[in-house]
Structure formats: structure tokens, C-alpha cells
Amino acid sequence: MKKLKRYLGVLGMLGVLTLVLTACGGRKSLSQQDVLTNDRTSNTITWGVKADTKLFGLMDVQDNTIKGFDADVATAITKQILGKNGKTKFVQVTSQTRIPLLKNGNIDAIIATMTISPERKKQVDFSDSYFDAGQALLVKKGSAVKSVKDLNKAGTKVLGVTGSSSVANIRKFAPKAKVLELSDYAQAMTALKSGQGVALTTDNGILYGMATENPGYEVVGGTFTKEPYGIAINKGQAPFKNKVNAALKEIEANGTYNRLLKKWFGNVTGFNYKEASR
Known part of the structure; x- marks a missing residue:
């Protein structure tokens, strides 16, 4: 009798498991x-x-x-x-x-x-x-960099953020420059302050936000792309x-x-x- 109850219990568990798997299989992913x-x-x-x-x-x-x-x-x-x-x-x-x-x-x-x-x-x-928006440059006040053309020199280092369109754009507008990609804007700003690059590039709205937090830096050169x-x-x-x-x-x-x-x-x-x- 105990074996029969155990057997029926196993069957019941298998039945519930089958229903769960069937339901999951029929449900769309998120x-x-x-x-x-x-x-x-x-x-x-x-x-x-x-x-x-x-x-x-x-x-x-x-x-x-x-x-x-x-x-x-x-x-x-x-x-x-x-x-x-x-x-x-x-x-x-x-x-x-x-x-x-x-x-x-x-x-x-x-x-x-x-x-x-x-x-x-x-x-x-x-x-x-x-x-x-439009892509622009953030530089330290008094920098010799006034526009994107000033970056198109061998050895010039420019800072950008991985995954943003600005990295591809700067390679197009200043192909001789070396682009250092950081994971986010906070790291990019830290890199600019430490002299790892002469300019940080991304959309002008973002750069103006950085400039308000960092009075020693300014946005220069206007925009050189359109970024809707x-x-x-x-x-x-x-x-x-x-x-x-x-x-x-x-x-x-x-x-x-x-x-x-x-x-x-x-x-x-x-x-x-x-x-x-x-």
C-alpha cells in the first residue's frame, strides 16, 4: 500500500512538472x-x-x-x-x-x-x-584646440565614450588623431583632467553639462555633426x-x-x- 501511494505521488509530481514546462514553452519571452x-x-x-x-x-x-x-x-x-x-x-x-x-x-x-x-x-x-544635438569638443580653458581641425595631427589624443557615435565621428573628421575610449562620461572627464587627452568629444548638450560642473573647461568650435x-x-x-x-x-x-x-x-x-x- 505504501509503494502504491509513493507511486501515485511520483505520478502527481510528474504531472505538475509537465504542466509547468508546457506553460513555459508556450509563453513568449519578455x-x-x-x-x-x-x-x-x-x-x-x-x-x-x-x-x-x-x-x-x-x-x-x-x-x-x-x-x-x-x-x-x-x-x-x-x-x-x-x-x-x-x-x-x-x-x-x-x-x-x-x-x-x-x-x-x-x-x-x-x-x-x-x-x-x-x-x-x-x-x-x-x-x-x-x-x-551636434558633436562638439570640451577642452581646458586656454587650450590651443579651437576646432576639430586642430585634432587632426598624428599623436593627438582625443577622449570619447565606448558605444557612442562620437567615437566613429571623430575618426572621420580627425583621422590622424588617436581616440581613447572610456566606459562613461565621468571617467572621460577624469581622463581629460589628468591630461590623457587634449579634448573630450561628444554631443554639445552633454559637454555643456560637463562645463557647468567644471568651470576650468569650455566647449569650443561649435558643432561639426548633426545628432538628432x-x-x-x-x-x-x-x-x-x-x-x-x-x-x-x-x-x-x-x-x-x-x-x-x-x-x-x-x-x-x-x-x-x-x-x-x-
């Missing part, structure tokens, strides 16, 4: 699920944002929250899509990690100073542009992408966008926030 449906169910949109980029996304150590233009735009879009009680969740990303996190389904969208480019469009879809920022979304998520674009249009129409742009860039010396507006 990256394949409909983002808009999931977000409406949870009343939350999860955004990948920078946490080391002043003006766009910077961690405030006082309250442990990420603050900046990108974060505020993400919040405004969330309210448009989910309603006034919609919630935003921010996940810290870098130029290297943002696309893998999106492709894996860890985040719903990237809003992190990400330039729309043909190469990136092979991996992700983009919303309409929400900020028009877009919100990156996984391929196959057309309903969510359409909602994001509609939300962008709405916050532009109702004045929210310009209010946020002025909030973060209106008082930044040397930066024409109107040129970056949509």
Missing part, C-alpha cells in the same frame, strides 16, 4: 511580449536613462533619483500614454548597455542621449527626434512606438516640451536651447 499591453496592465513604463550625464540624466545622491531633461520627457510621455496616474521606472544605462537591456526586455524604451543612426536602426526602432536624439524601442512594437510618437507631438503642442527644455538648458551659458527644440 522581449517578445507586447510592451504597450504590459505597461497598461502594470500602469508603468520602464525607461533606460543615463545617470552620469548632467542636464539629461544624472543621479541625485541626496534622494537617490535620476534627474534631467531625458527623465522629465520620459515622465511626460508616460502621463500621456497611461494617464495622470501612470508611473515611470528608471533603469540606469550606459552607451554600452542600453541596447542589450532593451533587446532583453529589461526596459521598455531608451531615452538616453541616443542619436538616431542607420546602423542603430538595424537593431532597434526609433521614435521621432525629440532633441537636435530619438527614443529607442524594440522592433516589433509598433503600437507602443506609435503611442510614444503621439505623446511627443502632444507634449510639444501643449507647451510641456518647451517648458522642460527651458528648465534644463535655458540658463546654460553658450548653449542655444532654441536650436535644439523640435
